[in-house]
Amino acid sequence: MGRVDNRVVVVTGGGSGCGREDSILLAKEGAKVIVTDIDHEAAMAVAAEIGGGKAIALQHNISKDEDWVRVMKTGQDAFGPINGVVNNAGVLLMGDFESMPFADWQRTQETNVTGYYLGCKHAILAMKEHGGAIVNMASILSTLGSANYFAYAASKAAVASLTGSVVAHCKQAGYKIRCNAIQPDGILTPMVLKQMNLPRDTDLKMIKDSPMGYRFCYPHEVANLVLFLISDEAASISNARISIDNGNYALSEF
Ligand SMILES: NC(=O)c1ccc[n+]([C@@H]2O[C@H](COP(=O)([O-])OP(=O)(O)OC[C@H]3O[C@@H](n4cnc5c(N)ncnc54)[C@H](O)[C@@H]3O)[C@@H](O)[C@H]2O)c1
Structure with missing residues (x-):
């Protein structure tokens, strides 16, 4: 028995980093996984790695309604009917208030805010009759300001806000849909390796x-939490924001 046997789960940004690990672990625990990514080749490689008819790969720009x-x-x-959506795809562009090109601000918000709004909307539409679970990848920066990642911080604050609003909407409408946010930091994925000027295959x-x-x-480690939140083990957990950051932001000097 797997922990998510026969669940059908969409994982966005499934071609890399956390999304790749989420897809592999969910499939290992019995789910059928729809691995999506703007990078179709990367998504196809992950679906092929899973194999056994347990995954398909789809090209997907999360900020386009028609793609959803x-x-x-x-x-x-x-x-068959979708039971879970992991809104995981995202971009991290560096720059401060004075130096960031407007186009970088727009791309950050288009992907990390519009993409997550659409992900939540289409998850609700797909799951409102039979219920399900949504997991949104926020960030430790959802609740903190940042000098060099201010656009990303603003976008991830919106992801945390969208999470609460999904829960409020589903409660009002009587849908059995749970929605939770994960707030990671310092996860060794290609996104973070790039910031450290290290190659993605380090x-x-x-x-x-x-x-x-x-x-x-x-x-x-993020995938373990995603699996738990998608599974029935988290049946009573909704509207949570769970940090996964090794406690790096605890103030040990106090
Ligand atoms: N790695 C960390 O420390 C960290 C910290 C906080 C939050 N997060 C969040 O976790 C999530 C996963 O990040 P990761 O570290 O695995 O990054 P990653 O760069 O390894 O993977 C992100 C994936 O998203 C895809 N993507 C980008 N734009 C897209 C779009 N418009 N449509 C569809 N796919 C798109 C990329 O092609 C890539 O495959 C992101 O939302 C990120 O913001 C990561």
């Missing part, structure tokens, strides 16, 4: 935690 309509229809046609075992006490986390 196609993804949800194709996914349902392949595996051997993660070679990366040491900082001597200042900052400890990294691994994408399979």
Whole structure:
């Protein structure tokens, strides 16, 4: 018996990092996974790695409404009614208030805010009759300001807000849909490796935690939490924001 046997779950950004690990673990625990990514080749590689008819890969830009309509229809046609959506795809663009090009601000909000609004909307439309679970990838920056990642911080604050509003809407409408947010930081994925100027195929075992006490986390640890939140083990958990950051933001000097 798997922990999510026969669930049908959409994972956006499933071609890399956390989304790749989420897709692999959900399939291992019995789910049928619709692996989507703007990078179709990356999504296809993950679906092929899962194999056994347990996954399909779809090209998907999360900020396009028509892409969501196609993804949800194709996914349902392949595996049946959708039970879970992991809104995981995202972009992290660096820049401060004075230097960030307006186009970078717009791309951040289009992907991380509009993409998550559409992900929540289409998850609700697909699951309102039979129920299900949504997991939104927020960030530790959902609740903090940031000098060099201010656009990303603003977008992830919106993801946390959308999570609460999904729960409020589903409660008002009487839908049995749970929605939770994960607030990670320092997960060793290609997104973070890029910020560290390291190649995406870096051997993660070679990366040491900082001597200042900052400890990294691994994408399979995020996947464990995603699996739990999608499964019935979390049947009473909705509207939670769960940090996964090794406690790096605890104030040990106080
Ligand atoms: N890694 C961390 O430390 C960290 C911290 C906080 C939050 N997060 C969040 O976790 C999620 C996963 O991040 P990751 O670290 O695995 O990053 P990643 O860069 O390894 O993977 C992100 C994936 O999203 C895809 N993507 C980007 N734009 C897209 C779009 N418009 N439509 C569809 N797919 C798109 C990319 O192609 C990529 O495959 C993101 O939402 C990120 O903001 C990560």
